[in-house]
Amino acid sequence: MSSVSPDPPRKPYTMTIDELDARLIALLSAEPRLGVLECSRRLGVARGTVQARLDRLAARGVITGFGPDISTEALGYDVTAFVMMEIRQIAGHDPVADRLALIPEVLEVHTITGGSDLLCRVVARTNADLQRVIDGIVDVQGVLRTSSIIALDTPVPYRVLPLVADVPRRAPREP
Amino acid sequence: MSSVSPDPPRKPYTMTIDELDARLIALLSAEPRLGVLECSRRLGVARGTVQARLDRLAARGVITGFGPDISTEALGYDVTAFVMMEIRQIAGHDPVADRLALIPEVLEVHTITGGSDLLCRVVARTNADLQRVIDGIVDVQGVLRTSSIIALDTPVPYRVLPLVADVPRRAPREP
DNA sequence: ACTCACACTGGACATATTGTCCACTCATTC
DNA sequence: GAATGAGTGGACAATATGTCCAGTGTGAGT
Numbered sequence: 232m233s234s235v236s237p238d239p240p241r242k243p244y245t246m247t248i249d250e251l252d253a254r255l256i257a258l259l260s261a262e263p264r265l266g267v268l269e270c271s272r273r274l275g276v277a278r279g280t281v282q283a284r285l286d287r288l289a290a291r292g293v294i295t296g297f298g299p300d301i302s303t304e305a306l307g308y309d310v311t312a313f314v315m316m317e318i319r320q321i322a323g324h325d326p327v328a329d330r331l332a333l334i335p336e337v338l339e340v341h342t343i344t345g346g347s348d349l350l351c352r353v354v355a356r357t358n359a360d361l362q363r364v365i366d367g368i369v370d371v372q373g374v375l376r377t378s379s380i381i382a383l384d385t386p387v388p389y390r391v392l393p394l395v396a397d398v399p400r401r402a403p404r405e406p
Numbered sequence: 407m408s409s410v411s412p413d414p415p416r417k418p419y420t421m422t423i424d425e426l427d428a429r430l431i432a433l434l435s436a437e438p439r440l441g442v443l444e445c446s447r448r449l450g451v452a453r454g455t456v457q458a459r460l461d462r463l464a465a466r467g468v469i470t471g472f473g474p475d476i477s478t479e480a481l482g483y484d485v486t487a488f489v490m491m492e493i494r495q496i497a498g499h500d501p502v503a504d505r506l507a508l509i510p511e512v513l514e515v516h517t518i519t520g521g522s523d524l525l526c527r528v529v530a531r532t533n534a535d536l537q538r539v540i541d542g543i544v545d546v547q548g549v550l551r552t553s554s555i556i557a558l559d560t561p562v563p564y565r566v567l568p569l570v571a572d573v574p575r576r577a578p579r580e581p
Numbered sequence: 582a583c584t585c586a587c588a589c590t591g592g593a594c595a596t597a598t599t600g601t602c603c604a605c606t607c608a609t610t611c
Numbered sequence: 612g613a614a615t616g617a618g619t620g621g622a623c624a625a626t627a628t629g630t631c632c633a634g635t636g637t638g639a640g641t
Protein backbone atom coordinates (compact mmCIF):
# COMPACT_ATOMS: atom_id res chain seq x y z
CA MET A 232 0.00 0.00 0.00
CA SER A 233 1.46 3.30 -1.08
CA SER A 234 -0.39 5.30 1.53
CA VAL A 235 1.55 8.28 2.72
CA SER A 236 -0.37 8.89 5.92
CA PRO A 237 0.14 6.20 8.54
CA ASP A 238 -2.39 3.50 7.97
CA PRO A 239 -4.59 2.58 10.90
CA PRO A 240 -3.61 -0.64 12.61
CA ARG A 241 -6.01 -3.45 12.00
CA LYS A 242 -6.75 -6.58 13.91
CA PRO A 243 -5.74 -9.62 11.88
CA TYR A 244 -9.21 -11.12 12.04
CA THR A 245 -10.98 -7.86 11.42
CA MET A 246 -13.81 -8.25 9.03
CA THR A 247 -13.78 -6.16 5.96
CA ILE A 248 -16.18 -5.70 3.14
CA ASP A 249 -15.39 -5.36 -0.50
CA GLU A 250 -16.56 -2.83 -2.99
CA LEU A 251 -19.62 -4.79 -4.03
CA ASP A 252 -20.71 -5.09 -0.42
CA ALA A 253 -20.34 -1.36 -0.03
CA ARG A 254 -22.32 -0.66 -3.16
CA LEU A 255 -25.03 -3.01 -2.02
CA ILE A 256 -25.27 -1.36 1.37
CA ALA A 257 -25.31 2.08 -0.18
CA LEU A 258 -28.03 1.03 -2.58
CA LEU A 259 -30.16 -0.43 0.14
CA SER A 260 -29.66 2.65 2.25
CA ALA A 261 -30.81 4.86 -0.55
CA GLU A 262 -33.84 2.75 -1.45
CA PRO A 263 -34.44 0.34 1.39
CA ARG A 264 -37.63 -1.18 0.13
CA LEU A 265 -35.79 -2.59 -2.84
CA GLY A 266 -36.03 -6.31 -3.35
CA VAL A 267 -33.19 -8.67 -4.02
CA LEU A 268 -34.06 -8.86 -7.67
CA GLU A 269 -34.04 -5.11 -8.16
CA CYS A 270 -30.72 -4.87 -6.35
CA SER A 271 -29.18 -7.45 -8.64
CA ARG A 272 -30.36 -5.49 -11.66
CA ARG A 273 -29.02 -2.21 -10.39
CA LEU A 274 -25.70 -3.65 -9.36
CA GLY A 275 -25.32 -5.65 -12.52
CA VAL A 276 -24.81 -9.00 -10.85
CA ALA A 277 -26.83 -12.16 -10.59
CA ARG A 278 -29.67 -12.40 -8.14
CA GLY A 279 -28.04 -15.28 -6.31
CA THR A 280 -24.98 -13.16 -5.71
CA VAL A 281 -26.95 -10.41 -4.04
CA GLN A 282 -28.80 -12.96 -1.99
CA ALA A 283 -25.56 -14.61 -0.90
CA ARG A 284 -23.93 -11.28 -0.11
CA LEU A 285 -26.82 -10.18 2.03
CA ASP A 286 -26.87 -13.47 3.86
CA ARG A 287 -23.17 -13.25 4.51
CA LEU A 288 -23.27 -9.64 5.63
CA ALA A 289 -26.02 -10.52 8.05
CA ALA A 290 -24.24 -13.66 9.22
CA ARG A 291 -21.05 -11.72 9.85
CA GLY A 292 -23.00 -9.16 11.80
CA VAL A 293 -22.22 -6.27 9.51
CA ILE A 294 -25.89 -5.76 8.79
CA THR A 295 -27.71 -6.17 12.07
CA GLY A 296 -31.18 -5.41 10.82
CA PHE A 297 -33.48 -3.45 8.62
CA GLY A 298 -35.54 -1.83 11.30
CA PRO A 299 -37.65 1.18 10.42
CA ASP A 300 -35.95 4.45 11.23
CA ILE A 301 -38.13 6.47 13.52
CA SER A 302 -38.00 10.23 13.78
CA THR A 303 -38.37 11.15 17.43
CA GLU A 304 -39.16 14.68 16.34
CA ALA A 305 -42.14 13.48 14.35
CA LEU A 306 -43.36 11.84 17.53
CA GLY A 307 -43.27 15.18 19.28
CA TYR A 308 -39.91 14.80 20.98
CA ASP A 309 -38.17 17.90 19.74
CA VAL A 310 -35.46 18.10 22.35
CA THR A 311 -32.36 15.93 22.33
CA ALA A 312 -29.86 16.10 25.14
CA PHE A 313 -26.80 14.31 26.37
CA VAL A 314 -26.68 13.61 30.06
CA MET A 315 -23.41 12.76 31.74
CA MET A 316 -23.52 11.34 35.21
CA GLU A 317 -21.48 10.12 38.07
CA ILE A 318 -22.72 7.02 39.76
CA ARG A 319 -21.96 5.09 42.90
CA GLN A 320 -19.43 2.55 41.75
CA ILE A 321 -20.55 -1.00 42.23
CA ALA A 322 -18.75 -4.18 41.43
CA GLY A 323 -20.05 -6.43 38.68
CA HIS A 324 -22.66 -5.60 36.14
CA ASP A 325 -24.03 -2.12 36.27
CA PRO A 326 -27.50 -1.93 37.79
CA VAL A 327 -27.75 1.77 37.03
CA ALA A 328 -27.74 1.17 33.30
CA ASP A 329 -30.47 -1.42 33.73
CA ARG A 330 -32.65 1.09 35.51
CA LEU A 331 -31.94 3.77 32.97
CA ALA A 332 -33.03 1.34 30.30
CA LEU A 333 -36.49 1.40 31.85
CA ILE A 334 -36.91 5.06 30.97
CA PRO A 335 -38.32 5.30 27.43
CA GLU A 336 -36.81 8.70 26.84
CA VAL A 337 -33.33 7.31 27.39
CA LEU A 338 -32.28 6.31 23.91
CA GLU A 339 -28.79 5.04 24.57
CA VAL A 340 -26.32 4.65 27.41
CA HIS A 341 -22.54 4.43 27.35
CA THR A 342 -19.99 3.94 30.06
CA ILE A 343 -17.24 6.42 29.46
CA THR A 344 -13.79 7.61 30.35
CA GLY A 345 -13.16 10.94 32.00
CA GLY A 346 -14.75 12.74 34.88
CA SER A 347 -18.14 11.13 34.48
CA ASP A 348 -19.14 7.51 34.46
CA LEU A 349 -22.11 7.32 32.12
CA LEU A 350 -23.21 9.25 29.09
CA CYS A 351 -26.70 8.87 27.81
CA ARG A 352 -28.75 10.35 25.05
CA VAL A 353 -32.25 11.38 25.98
CA VAL A 354 -35.13 13.04 24.22
CA ALA A 355 -37.97 15.12 25.58
CA ARG A 356 -40.97 16.97 24.23
CA THR A 357 -39.82 20.40 25.35
CA ASN A 358 -37.12 21.91 27.47
CA ALA A 359 -39.51 21.87 30.38
CA ASP A 360 -40.22 18.23 29.69
CA LEU A 361 -36.51 17.58 29.69
CA GLN A 362 -36.51 18.57 33.32
CA ARG A 363 -39.00 15.81 34.02
CA VAL A 364 -36.85 13.27 32.19
CA ILE A 365 -33.74 14.34 34.04
CA ASP A 366 -35.61 14.13 37.31
CA GLY A 367 -36.41 10.56 36.41
CA ILE A 368 -32.74 9.89 35.83
CA VAL A 369 -31.65 11.50 39.06
CA ASP A 370 -34.19 9.36 40.86
CA VAL A 371 -32.43 6.24 39.69
CA GLN A 372 -30.70 4.45 42.54
CA GLY A 373 -26.96 4.97 42.37
CA VAL A 374 -26.97 8.16 40.34
CA LEU A 375 -25.03 10.78 42.24
CA ARG A 376 -24.82 13.77 39.94
CA THR A 377 -25.80 14.64 36.40
CA SER A 378 -24.90 17.36 33.97
CA SER A 379 -26.80 17.93 30.79
CA ILE A 380 -25.96 19.20 27.38
CA ILE A 381 -28.74 20.13 25.03
CA ALA A 382 -28.34 19.52 21.35
CA LEU A 383 -29.47 22.70 19.65
CA ASP A 384 -29.08 21.45 16.14
CA THR A 385 -27.78 18.42 14.31
CA PRO A 386 -25.85 19.54 11.24
CA VAL A 387 -24.71 15.96 10.61
CA PRO A 388 -27.32 13.37 11.54
CA TYR A 389 -26.21 9.84 12.28
CA ARG A 390 -24.82 8.15 9.21
CA VAL A 391 -22.50 5.29 8.38
CA LEU A 392 -22.43 5.40 4.62
CA PRO A 393 -19.22 7.40 4.23
CA LEU A 394 -17.54 4.91 6.51
CA VAL A 395 -18.95 1.96 4.61
CA ALA A 396 -17.75 3.44 1.37
CA ASP A 397 -14.35 4.01 2.92
CA VAL A 398 -13.70 0.51 4.21
CA PRO A 399 -13.10 -1.19 0.85
CA ARG A 400 -10.69 1.59 -0.07
CA ARG A 401 -8.67 1.09 3.08
CA ALA A 402 -8.66 -2.67 2.83
CA PRO A 403 -8.78 -3.52 -0.87
CA ARG A 404 -7.43 -7.05 -0.44
CA GLU A 405 -6.21 -9.11 2.41
CA PRO A 406 -2.49 -9.41 1.53
CA MET B 407 -51.45 4.36 34.33
CA SER B 408 -52.72 6.91 36.85
CA SER B 409 -49.51 8.88 36.65
CA VAL B 410 -48.89 11.00 39.70
CA SER B 411 -46.07 12.95 38.10
CA PRO B 412 -47.15 15.91 35.98
CA ASP B 413 -47.79 15.07 32.36
CA PRO B 414 -45.40 16.54 29.83
CA PRO B 415 -46.67 19.55 27.92
CA ARG B 416 -47.47 18.87 24.31
CA LYS B 417 -47.65 21.11 21.30
CA PRO B 418 -51.19 21.24 19.96
CA TYR B 419 -50.17 20.07 16.50
CA THR B 420 -47.81 17.42 17.76
CA MET B 421 -48.17 14.24 15.82
CA THR B 422 -49.01 11.19 17.74
CA ILE B 423 -49.37 7.59 16.83
CA ASP B 424 -51.94 5.17 18.07
CA GLU B 425 -51.54 1.75 19.45
CA LEU B 426 -51.78 -0.02 16.11
CA ASP B 427 -49.05 2.19 14.73
CA ALA B 428 -46.88 1.32 17.68
CA ARG B 429 -47.52 -2.38 17.28
CA LEU B 430 -46.74 -2.16 13.61
CA ILE B 431 -43.48 -0.37 14.24
CA ALA B 432 -42.53 -2.81 16.96
CA LEU B 433 -43.33 -5.72 14.69
CA LEU B 434 -41.29 -4.33 11.85
CA SER B 435 -38.43 -3.60 14.18
CA ALA B 436 -38.43 -7.14 15.43
CA GLU B 437 -38.69 -8.73 11.99
CA PRO B 438 -37.87 -6.07 9.45
CA ARG B 439 -37.94 -8.22 6.36
CA LEU B 440 -41.61 -8.88 6.94
CA GLY B 441 -43.91 -8.01 4.10
CA VAL B 442 -47.12 -6.06 4.30
CA LEU B 443 -49.17 -9.23 4.05
CA GLU B 444 -47.38 -10.95 6.90
CA CYS B 445 -47.77 -7.85 9.05
CA SER B 446 -51.48 -7.77 8.44
CA ARG B 447 -51.76 -11.39 9.47
CA ARG B 448 -49.76 -10.91 12.65
CA LEU B 449 -51.58 -7.77 13.64
CA GLY B 450 -54.97 -9.21 12.81
CA VAL B 451 -56.00 -6.42 10.46
CA ALA B 452 -56.60 -6.18 6.74
CA ARG B 453 -53.69 -5.83 4.40
CA GLY B 454 -54.96 -2.51 3.12
CA THR B 455 -54.91 -1.16 6.63
CA VAL B 456 -51.27 -2.00 7.13
CA GLN B 457 -50.44 -0.56 3.76
CA ALA B 458 -52.28 2.66 4.55
CA ARG B 459 -50.72 2.94 7.98
CA LEU B 460 -47.24 2.52 6.60
CA ASP B 461 -47.87 5.09 3.90
CA ARG B 462 -49.19 7.55 6.43
CA LEU B 463 -46.37 6.99 8.90
CA ALA B 464 -43.90 7.59 6.11
CA ALA B 465 -45.79 10.62 4.83
CA ARG B 466 -45.89 12.16 8.29
CA GLY B 467 -42.19 11.57 8.64
CA VAL B 468 -42.47 9.22 11.58
CA ILE B 469 -40.80 6.47 9.61
CA THR B 470 -37.96 8.05 7.70
CA GLY B 471 -36.59 4.92 6.12
CA PHE B 472 -35.76 1.27 6.33
CA GLY B 473 -32.04 1.51 5.85
CA PRO B 474 -29.89 -1.43 6.81
CA ASP B 475 -28.40 -1.08 10.27
CA ILE B 476 -24.66 -1.37 10.04
CA SER B 477 -22.47 -2.51 12.90
CA THR B 478 -19.36 -0.35 12.88
CA GLU B 479 -17.71 -2.90 15.12
CA ALA B 480 -18.20 -5.61 12.53
CA LEU B 481 -16.39 -3.34 10.10
CA GLY B 482 -13.42 -3.23 12.42
CA TYR B 483 -14.19 0.05 14.13
CA ASP B 484 -14.17 -1.06 17.73
CA VAL B 485 -13.69 2.31 19.34
CA THR B 486 -16.47 4.84 19.76
CA ALA B 487 -15.79 8.26 21.19
CA PHE B 488 -17.51 11.54 21.72
CA VAL B 489 -15.52 14.60 20.84
CA MET B 490 -16.54 17.98 22.16
CA MET B 491 -14.98 21.02 20.62
CA GLU B 492 -14.79 24.74 20.70
CA ILE B 493 -14.77 26.47 17.37
CA ARG B 494 -14.15 29.91 16.08
CA GLN B 495 -17.59 31.45 15.99
CA ILE B 496 -18.69 32.51 12.57
CA ALA B 497 -21.92 34.08 11.49
CA GLY B 498 -24.30 32.18 9.30
CA HIS B 499 -24.22 28.51 8.52
CA ASP B 500 -21.50 26.56 10.17
CA PRO B 501 -18.66 25.67 7.81
CA VAL B 502 -16.97 23.59 10.48
CA ALA B 503 -19.76 21.06 10.50
CA ASP B 504 -19.56 20.81 6.74
CA ARG B 505 -15.89 19.99 6.94
CA LEU B 506 -16.43 17.49 9.71
CA ALA B 507 -18.99 15.81 7.51
CA LEU B 508 -16.20 15.01 5.09
CA ILE B 509 -14.53 12.74 7.63
CA PRO B 510 -16.03 9.26 7.31
CA GLU B 511 -15.28 8.38 10.91
CA VAL B 512 -17.44 11.27 12.11
CA LEU B 513 -20.84 9.64 12.49
CA GLU B 514 -22.86 12.55 13.76
CA VAL B 515 -22.44 16.19 14.76
CA HIS B 516 -24.51 18.33 17.10
CA THR B 517 -24.28 21.94 18.08
CA ILE B 518 -24.69 22.11 21.80
CA THR B 519 -25.18 24.24 24.85
CA GLY B 520 -22.54 24.59 27.54
CA GLY B 521 -18.84 25.16 27.46
CA SER B 522 -18.28 23.58 24.07
CA ASP B 523 -19.81 24.34 20.72
CA LEU B 524 -19.97 21.02 18.93
CA LEU B 525 -20.34 17.45 20.01
CA CYS B 526 -19.64 14.69 17.59
CA ARG B 527 -19.59 10.95 17.68
CA VAL B 528 -16.65 9.31 16.02
CA VAL B 529 -15.43 5.76 15.56
CA ALA B 530 -11.94 4.40 15.07
CA ARG B 531 -10.30 1.04 14.65
CA THR B 532 -8.26 1.24 17.82
CA ASN B 533 -7.36 3.75 20.46
CA ALA B 534 -4.25 4.58 18.50
CA ASP B 535 -6.37 5.04 15.40
CA LEU B 536 -8.60 7.35 17.37
CA GLN B 537 -5.66 9.68 17.63
CA ARG B 538 -5.48 9.83 13.85
CA VAL B 539 -9.17 10.63 13.62
CA ILE B 540 -8.94 13.33 16.24
CA ASP B 541 -5.95 14.79 14.46
CA GLY B 542 -8.13 15.01 11.39
CA ILE B 543 -10.73 16.88 13.38
CA VAL B 544 -8.25 19.29 14.89
CA ASP B 545 -6.97 19.99 11.41
CA VAL B 546 -10.37 21.27 10.40
CA GLN B 547 -10.36 25.02 9.87
CA GLY B 548 -12.02 26.80 12.75
CA VAL B 549 -11.60 24.08 15.35
CA LEU B 550 -9.87 25.59 18.35
CA ARG B 551 -9.83 22.88 20.96
CA THR B 552 -11.20 19.40 21.41
CA SER B 553 -11.74 17.09 24.31
CA SER B 554 -12.58 13.46 23.87
CA ILE B 555 -14.54 10.93 25.79
CA ILE B 556 -14.17 7.29 24.93
CA ALA B 557 -17.15 5.01 25.19
CA LEU B 558 -15.93 1.93 27.02
CA ASP B 559 -19.13 0.00 26.78
CA THR B 560 -22.68 0.51 25.60
CA PRO B 561 -25.05 -1.10 28.07
CA VAL B 562 -28.03 0.40 26.24
CA PRO B 563 -27.54 0.61 22.48
CA TYR B 564 -29.59 3.09 20.52
CA ARG B 565 -33.26 2.22 20.57
CA VAL B 566 -36.58 3.97 20.10
CA LEU B 567 -38.99 1.16 20.70
CA PRO B 568 -39.76 1.92 24.34
CA LEU B 569 -40.51 5.47 23.31
CA VAL B 570 -42.69 4.36 20.45
CA ALA B 571 -44.58 2.05 22.75
CA ASP B 572 -44.96 4.88 25.22
CA VAL B 573 -46.42 7.49 22.91
CA PRO B 574 -49.87 5.93 22.47
CA ARG B 575 -50.13 5.53 26.24
CA ARG B 576 -49.39 9.17 26.83
CA ALA B 577 -51.67 10.41 24.11
CA PRO B 578 -54.52 7.90 23.82
CA ARG B 579 -56.87 10.28 22.04
CA GLU B 580 -56.80 13.87 21.03
CA PRO B 581 -59.33 15.35 23.48
C1' DA C 582 0.11 -29.01 -13.15
C1' DC C 583 -3.73 -30.76 -10.90
C1' DT C 584 -7.54 -30.63 -7.85
C1' DC C 585 -10.37 -28.65 -4.44
C1' DA C 586 -13.18 -25.13 -2.65
C1' DC C 587 -15.56 -21.19 -3.46
C1' DA C 588 -18.01 -17.45 -5.60
C1' DC C 589 -20.56 -16.10 -9.36
C1' DT C 590 -23.63 -16.83 -13.40
C1' DG C 591 -27.92 -17.67 -15.77
C1' DG C 592 -31.65 -20.33 -15.96
C1' DA C 593 -35.57 -22.94 -14.25
C1' DC C 594 -39.80 -23.79 -11.29
C1' DA C 595 -43.86 -23.43 -7.99
C1' DT C 596 -45.39 -20.42 -4.56
C1' DA C 597 -46.11 -16.07 -2.28
C1' DT C 598 -46.44 -11.23 -2.34
C1' DT C 599 -47.29 -6.87 -4.36
C1' DG C 600 -49.82 -2.95 -6.37
C1' DT C 601 -54.18 -1.67 -7.48
C1' DC C 602 -58.74 -1.88 -8.12
C1' DC C 603 -63.65 -2.46 -6.04
C1' DA C 604 -68.04 -2.39 -3.04
C1' DC C 605 -69.49 -2.40 1.65
C1' DT C 606 -69.55 -1.21 6.68
C1' DC C 607 -68.92 1.68 10.61
C1' DA C 608 -68.03 5.81 13.46
C1' DT C 609 -67.44 10.74 13.60
C1' DT C 610 -68.31 15.31 12.14
C1' DC C 611 -70.95 18.99 10.47
C1' DG D 612 -78.98 12.71 7.68
C1' DA D 613 -75.41 13.34 4.61
C1' DA D 614 -70.50 13.51 4.09
C1' DT D 615 -65.99 12.15 5.37
C1' DG D 616 -62.42 9.00 6.58
C1' DA D 617 -60.80 4.46 7.99
C1' DG D 618 -61.21 -0.20 7.88
C1' DT D 619 -62.76 -4.72 5.66
C1' DG D 620 -62.60 -8.53 2.47
C1' DG D 621 -62.32 -9.80 -2.00
C1' DA D 622 -60.52 -9.83 -6.67
C1' DC D 623 -56.89 -9.48 -10.47
C1' DA D 624 -52.50 -9.40 -13.19
C1' DA D 625 -47.71 -8.64 -12.52
C1' DT D 626 -43.86 -9.45 -9.96
C1' DA D 627 -40.69 -11.27 -6.51
C1' DT D 628 -39.30 -14.98 -3.66
C1' DG D 629 -37.21 -19.38 -2.16
C1' DT D 630 -34.94 -23.02 -3.96
C1' DC D 631 -33.11 -25.90 -7.03
C1' DC D 632 -29.54 -26.86 -10.89
C1' DA D 633 -25.29 -27.16 -14.11
C1' DG D 634 -21.51 -24.60 -15.77
C1' DT D 635 -17.58 -21.19 -15.38
C1' DG D 636 -13.65 -18.88 -13.51
C1' DT D 637 -10.19 -18.00 -9.87
C1' DG D 638 -7.20 -18.64 -6.04
C1' DA D 639 -5.12 -21.82 -2.66
C1' DG D 640 -2.90 -25.90 -1.51
C1' DT D 641 -0.85 -30.19 -2.78
